[in-house]
Amino acid sequence: MAKADRSRREIPIVLVCLGALLCGNILFYLYVDSLYQRSHQQEHFHHMCPHGHFKMGAMKNCSPWLQCDAVRKEVRKLKGIGQGAVKQVFLSEWKGHKVALSKLTGHDFQEDFLHGLEMIKALQSKYVVTLVGFCVEDNTVVTEYQPLGSLMNLNAVLNLVKYQSLNTWHNRFRLAMEYVAIVNFLHSSPMGTRVMCDSNDLGKTLSQYLLTSDFHLVANDLDALPLVDRNANLLIKCGHRELLGEFVAPEQLWPHAKEMPFTDTLMPAYDEKTDTWKIPSVVDFLLGQVEGSDVVRFHLFDIHRECKKKNSVERPSVQTVLNVYKTVYATLIKENTTPGTRDML
Numbered sequence: 001m002a003k004a005d006r007s008r009r010e011i012p013i014v015l016v017c018l019g020a021l022l023c024g025n026i027l028f029y030l031y032v033d034s035l036y037q038r039s040h041q042q043e044h045f046h047h048m049c050p051h052g053h054f055k056m057g058a059m060k061n062c063s064p065w066l067q068c069d070a071v072r073k074e075v076r077k078l079k080g081i082g083q084g085a086v087k088q089v090f091l092s093e094w095k096g097h098k099v100a101l102s103k104l105t106g107h108d109f110q111e112d113f114l115h116g117l118e119m120i121k122a123l124q125s126k127y128v129v130t131l132v133g134f135c136v137e138d139n140t141v142v143t144e145y146q147p148l149g150s151l152m153n154l155n156a157v158l159n160l161v162k163y164q165s166l167n168t169w170h171n172r173f174r175l176a177m178e179y180v181a182i183v184n185f186l187h188s189s190p191m192g193t194r195v196m197c198d199s200n201d202l203g204k205t206l207s208q209y210l211l212t213s214d215f216h217l218v219a220n221d222l223d224a225l226p227l228v229d230r231n232a233n234l235l236i237k238c239g240h241r242e243l244l245g246e247f248v249a250p251e252q253l254w255p256h257a258k259e260m261p262f263t264d265t266l267m268p269a270y271d272e273k274t275d276t277w278k279i280p281s282v283v284d285f286l287l288g289q290v291e292g293s294d295v296v297r298f299h300l301f302d303i304h305r306e307c308k309k310k311n312s313v314e315r316p317s318v319q320t321v322l323n324v325y326k327t328v329y330a331t332l333i334k335e336n337t338t339p340g341t342r343d344m345l
Helices: 002-047 068-074 107-122 151-158 161-166 169-187 202-206 273-287 293-307 318-336
Strands: 075-083 087-094 097-104 131-135 140-144 209-211 217-219
Touching (some): 068 131, 097 107, 107 131, 107 140, 151 161, 151 202, 169 293, 202 273, 273 318
Antiparallel strands (some): 075 087, 087 097, 097 140, 131 140, 209 217
16 A cells, blocks of 8 residues: 555656646747747847838938938949849948949839839838838939848858858758748738749849848848739739749749740749748758758758648648748757757657
8 A cells, every 4th residue: 555655646746747848848949939039039120210211230320211312422332243134233332331232234124123122112121131222213222231242152151260150050040940031021021922033043042132241131132022912813923934943843834845835825823832842942052061950951851841742732831831940940959958869860
């Protein structure tokens, strides 16, 4: 009977211990998620200004967007730093601040250029490059300059002595989460469900994002953000030419390649799930080959397999992908503090 009494007393103790462990895990996940959110909120609040105003660098107060007169007189070009089909970009200076001045290269692309300006104006947030000013008459747009350049430069930047300490799976995975968060923002934006169409290959996709000086991501090139509106039965097509390759989603490929040449009018339209398809390829680049990146890939295998479903209806939303990323990040942070975790995998 003494043994039975002792056993009965031990069972509640075990249950209490299990309950405490479960509560501890829940609190840990909430704590990690709060850290992730807090770091983004601090950055967001630092640059938060009323619509039509901006703040950058060491500016303490918000300033109204520069209009034509100010852009012409106060923004001084320093040198050209890039050129694409739509615009040429100049490193410039405004009252001691480095800015990027974008100028339309040809009137054939004026509609795209003005669409990009309207998107940047409407979507100002922590997810989008800071708008400093614009002049529609001159086809110019001024944004905050980010010296690290586009996301294409990530590996080169992390190879610099100054940034080598940041070349860890933690930081690379955080950048991957920010990339997915930006795409999710575009899919649920104040301007409706917007699709990142300038993403027909990996290099083009990476060039749409800037790496900020404090190692965060912002969307920069918003010239091709068509609207998906299911209520109005409105789908999209990314351009009027045939798309090729494995990077683009299956539904973006010409379905009658064996029967007839590509014809834009017969090409079926599609929705935002094309962005979901591309996430694994972009994130694979962002994770790189640093220690621990293979463990991250192992944990993301299932959700990435879902992203690559040929039937777009079966793919998860980007919000679902982001939720999984946050859970995996919290899990890995916890496991990273436990000796032997890597060997267990």
